[in-house]
Amino acid sequence: MHQQIADRLTAWHAENLRDLPWRRNPAGARDAYAVWISEVMAQQTRLSVVVDYFNRWMARFPTVERLANSDQQEVLKLWEGLGYYSRARNLHRAAQIIMAEFGGRLPRTRRELLMLPGIGEYTAGAILSLSFGLPEPVLDGNAKRVISRLWDIDEKIDLPATERRLWNLSRRMVEAAALPGAMNEGLMELGALLCRRRNPLCGACPLRPCCLARERGVQNERPVRSPGKKTPHVEVAAAVIWEGVRGGSRLLISKRPEKGLLGGMWSFPNGARDAADKDLPASLERAVRQGLGVAITVGEQVTTVDHAFTHFRMTLAAFHARIHTGIPRALGVADWCWTTLDEIDRFPCPVPDRKIIGALRDQEENA
Secondary structure (H helix, E strand, C coil), X not given: CHHHHHHHHHHHHHHHCCCCHHHCCCCXXXXXXXXXXXXXXXXXXXXXXXXXXXXXXHHHCXXXXXXXXXXXXXXXXXHCCCCCCXXXXXXXXXXXXXXXXXXXXXXXXXXXXXXXXXCCHHHHHHHXXXXXXXXXXXXXXXXXXXXXXXXCCCCECCCHHHXXXXXXXXXXXXXXXXXXXXXXXXXXXXXXXXXXXXXXXXXXXXXXXXXXXXXXCCHHHCCECCCCCCCCEEEEEEXXXXXXXXXXXXXXXXXXXXXXXXXXCEECCEEECCCCCCCHHHHHHHHHHHHHCCEEEEEEEEEEEEEECCCCEEEEEEEEEEEEECCCCCCCCCEEEEECCXXXXXXXXXXXXXXXXXXXXXXXXXX
């Protein structure tokens, strides 16, 4: 059965592969660097969004060497808006390791690839099979769904034992393939295009004769997932601190610590509301004092921004503010600086802060 599935996927892949920039290589074999970048960008991100980011990235950092020699802030700025910024930091650090320890070439073994920051089992398998033609398995969300239906796996997909079974089945399939990269990519593409999460297009599927879930009429019940947990909601306040009085020419931004959410990005000083705080301005005063060592006076609200992260939702309220006591110091932040609305675009900022910047510019235009 593994051989039949591998052959069918490979044949389907040759006729149905979507045209994407990292898949274009007239010379034949895929460039390992391009595969690596595209696979990391595609984690938790729609491919339609990835295309423009990939093209800009390859124009700025066309080689591992160029990436390794770049400044981290430049890397984060180019990644701005794509989210999950640890991916960009890991790419930068991994490129430096590749230059120092592997002569500027991505390793060709799973063990060595897994030593690099940000490369896990799936990304290693994708690089090895797509770039080097090695029979190494992949297991992304699409592949999990296809395999769960092919073998009608009724155990919860997020259990470690089920994960091991899925990896084993993926490996047996790719080891039976004449073209491991094509089979792996076909497996993932099939999940994206036909074997969809809801209402799979079984009538057009090349694996229909092999699919136990379809045969038993339970394809919409696979894979089996554990009940989802309620997503927490967090209230956060941000301070638009003007130099002098509101309307001054410069405002203060702070750099987030390297480790933690949005590490290395620049944002308006902020803090989450604590149960002990009477209101959001009180939360903000406490956060700025702890992060920058200054006391602020909070003024009127600028805007409110709703944003969803992986594990929680956030409502961010931004307020005009000014310093009334102290000189800023980097206490709970990595760095800080004064900038202007014209200059702030030089800094890599998260999406919520970009929305605050937009609101400030609207206020400036309408003043």
